[in-house]
Amino acid sequence: MGKNIVEKILEAHLLKGRCVPGEEIEIRVDQTLIHDATGTMAMLEFEALGLETIKPRPSVVYVDHNTQQIGFENSDDHIYLQSAAQRFGAIYSRAGNGICHQVHLERFGIPGTVLLGADSHTPTAGGLGQLGIGAGGLDVAVAMGIGSYRLQCPRVYLVRLSGRLAPWSAAKDVVLKLLSILSTRGNVGVVLEYGGEGVKSLSVPERATIANMGAEMGVTSSIFPSDENTLRFLKAQGRESQWRELFADQDARYDRIIELDLSEVEPMVALPHSPGNVRRIEEVEGLEVDQVCIGSCTNSSYKDLMTAAAILKGRTVHPRVSLAVAPGSRQVLLMLAENGALSDLVRAGARIKECACTFCIGNELSPKSGGVSVRTSNRNFEGRSGTKDAKVFLTSVEAAASAAITGKLTDPRRLGIPYPHIQEPDAYLVDDSMFILPRPEGERGELVKGPNIGEPPKNEPMPESLGAEVVIKLGDNITTDHITPAGQRLKYRSNIAKYSEFVFENVDATFSRRCLENKRRGLHNLIVAGFSYGQGSSREHAAICPMYLGVKAVIAKSFERIHASNLVNFGIVPLIFEDQGAYDKITTGQKLLCRDFRESIEAGKTVVLEDPGTGFVLKCTYELSETQREILLEGGLLNWIRRRKA
Ligand code: MIC
Ligand code: SF4
Numbered sequence: 001m002g003k004n005i006v007e008k009i010l011e012a013h014l015l016k017g018r019c020v021p022g023e024e025i026e027i028r029v030d031q032t033l034i035h036d037a038t039g040t041m042a043m044l045e046f047e048a049l050g051l052e053t054i055k056p057r058p059s060v061v062y063v064d065h066n067t068q069q070i071g072f073e074n075s076d077d078h079i080y081l082q083s084a085a086q087r088f089g090a091i092y093s094r095a096g097n098g099i100c101h102q103v104h105l106e107r108f109g110i111p112g113t114v115l116l117g118a119d120s121h122t123p124t125a126g127g128l129g130q131l132g133i134g135a136g137g138l139d140v141a142v143a144m145g146i147g148s149y150r151l152q153c154p155r156v157y158l159v160r161l162s163g164r165l166a167p168w169s170a171a172k173d174v175v176l177k178l179l180s181i182l183s184t185r186g187n188v189g190v191v192l193e194y195g196g197e198g199v200k201s202l203s204v205p206e207r208a209t210i211a212n213m214g215a216e217m218g219v220t221s222s223i224f225p226s227d228e229n230t231l232r233f234l235k236a237q238g239r240e241s242q243w244r245e246l247f248a249d250q251d252a253r254y255d256r257i258i259e260l261d262l263s264e265v266e267p268m269v270a271l272p273h274s275p276g277n278v279r280r281i282e283e284v285e286g287l288e289v290d291q292v293c294i295g296s297c298t299n300s301s302y303k304d305l306m307t308a309a310a311i312l313k314g315r316t317v318h319p320r321v322s323l324a325v326a327p328g329s330r331q332v333l334l335m336l337a338e339n340g341a342l343s344d345l346v347r348a349g350a351r352i353k354e355c356a357c358t359f360c361i362g363n364e365l366s367p368k369s370g371g372v373s374v375r376t377s378n379r380n381f382e383g384r385s386g387t388k389d390a391k392v393f394l395t396s397v398e399a400a401a402s403a404a405i406t407g408k409l410t411d412p413r414r415l416g417i418p419y420p421h422i423q424e425p426d427a428y429l430v431d432d433s434m435f436i437l438p439r440p441e442g443e444r445g446e447l448v449k450g451p452n453i454g455e456p457p458k459n460e461p462m463p464e465s466l467g468a469e470v471v472i473k474l475g476d477n478i479t480t481d482h483i484t485p486a487g488q489r490l491k492y493r494s495n496i497a498k499y500s501e502f503v504f505e506n507v508d509a510t511f512s513r514r515c516l517e518n519k520r521r522g523l524h525n526l527i528v529a530g531f532s533y534g535q536g537s538s539r540e541h542a543a544i545c546p547m548y549l550g551v552k553a554v555i556a557k558s559f560e561r562i563h564a565s566n567l568v569n570f571g572i573v574p575l576i577f578e579d580q581g582a583y584d585k586i587t588t589g590q591k592l593l594c595r596d597f598r599e600s601i602e603a604g605k606t607v608v609l610e611d612p613g614t615g616f617v618l619k620c621t622y623e624l625s626e627t628q629r630e631i632l633l634e635g636g637l638l639n640w641i642r643r644r645k646a
Pocket of ligand 2: 065119121196296297357358360361377378532
């Protein structure tokens with residue numbers, strides 16, 4: 001039986017286990033990436049584990065998220081990261097160099113290798129035929145130290161592309177179309193592999209856009225073959241020697257096949273407040289728009305911004321609209337500056353932001369109250385923009401630029417101008433001067449830590465029994481943005497006590513206080529939720545802060561992959577309702593006891609909780625490997641590793 005691309009890469013990297021879907025495997029990690037929102041904690045954890053040298057090379061530390069620098073905290077984090085990169089052996093990508101995923105694609109990604117990143121959009125690398133996997137900071141810290149990562153061997157779906165995109169339909173529309181098929185949940189443990197004739201018509205940056213938003217479907221990764229287009233891209237980046245061909249065998253097996261004819265893909269839009277809430281733009285055209293933001297790791301490549309510039313050239317942004325453009329990398333910005341496209345954008349009235357995540361993480365450019373914002377990014381969760389009642393619509397660059405001109409949500413086909421066919425250049429402008437290379441072995445510098453930088457919090461081993469209160473009952477699709485908001489709170493990522501004050505602040509601002517009160521009284525805390533708890537980002541803070549607040553378990557109808565691992569890493573048990581109907585019988589404030597909590601997890605048995613007031617019995621299961629159960633018993637991965645080292 002032939003092999004698909006995912007099997008080929010996993011088998012070539014397999015260290016432990018068997019490549020059988022659902023089984024736990026350990027794979028070699030070739031490269032890692034972290035950034036200034038996840039990386040400070042990851043480096044602190046690396047230190048706390050007593051690790052000294054980063055094994056995967058290159059490992060890159062990017063400064064791209066927290067570039068606001070209001071107050072000293074962000075700058076202190078940057079300097080700490082620079083000193084840690086130098087000391088432990090990572091490349092440091094300085095602020096202004098660009099968004100990790102875009103820059104990594106341009107300068108570091110290698111087909112057929114494995115990249116582990118402390119960011120959920122690490123699978124962007126799949127555009128290049130690299131298997132990019134997003135994980136929590138602690139998992140990446142461990143991978144930096146030992147060069148490997150444990151995961152559940154995935155199932156592989158083939159997305160077979162045929163035809164080619166019509167003018168005004170873009171790669172973003174392809175992935176939005178797929179989101180309308182696969183939705184944002186129910187895809188845990190799946191990798192999407194792209195194939196078919198249609199692949200040939202897509203450039204590497206277009207493929208990267210598609211791979212990027214696999215994260216919104218909750219898949220483990222997305223990957224394209226490495227073919228002549230991949231070679232052309234690497235050659236244009238001056239990295240031709242790193243190319244290798246990578247295809248699935250003719251008779252490769254897949255768990256599911258999804259057929260998609262590119263020529264039938266129309267301009268799409270994701271409506272508030274979910275990337276899965278997809279329509280054809282035609283259906284919602286005409287809605288007045290207040291803001292347009294072009295950029296993010298989904299759509300900020302050379303072609304993306306050249307397309308925006310070509311559409312805006314000689315026109316002026318509509319009076320109602322504020323247009324912001326954040327280039328994905330310094331390479332993209334420099335090329336636009338040199339070929340004059342930057343002037344076209346500026347003349348049209350675009351506000352040029354720095355090469356960073358900026359608006360995407362709610363760090364700036366929050367829309368007006370109740371405002372309508374059209375964005376080329378990947379997430380439109382409620383409140384993520386920084387304005388709780390804003391309505392964020394996700395589109396292609398083509399549609400976003402059209403909205404900037406007309407002031408309305410517009411099907412770009414109706415703009416009435418010829419489609420600007422932008423070609424990828426034969427040579428990108430390569431300037432690596434903003435990377436700082438690690439010091440030679442033996443010349444280790446000092447770590448520099450500002451006053452906001454704490455230590456990773458410690459946790460106790462799992463208690464024998466659970467005596468808990470349900471502190472919050474939530475619905476379906478709770479995102480990590482709900483749990484630990486980013487935006488203006490990002491600067492507390494390396495100060496857990498402070499960051500914990502803001503857990504669920506946009507859902508129930510009393511959450512943190514109530515948790516701490518229970519903790520003081522010796523009561524454990526429980527979170528109850530519906531389907532797909534922990535959607536979205538890889539931020540492990542959505543587990544660390546609840547751990548700090550005394551949360552011992554989350555009971556949900558289902559969990560998303562990265563968040564479930566993060567909960568385990570910090571000693572919080574992800575419990576699943578055995579009978580989903582029981583969810584309706586739980587109320588906030590309810591007390592639930594389990595006398596043999598520890599023993600149940602240790603033995604792999606159902607966890608049975610009881611309400612002492614009413615006698616109501618709740619049975620919970622879990623999907624945990626033996627190692628994960630051991631980690632939980634120790635109170636988290638840091639304790640587990642320390643114990644094993646001892
Ligand atoms: C995001 O898009 O939500 C982030 C910010 O990039 C996160 C990482 C983080 O929260 O630090 C992600 O996607 O993992
Ligand atoms: Fe940055 Fe947004 Fe991409 Fe996250 S999704 S890495 S915040 S650009």
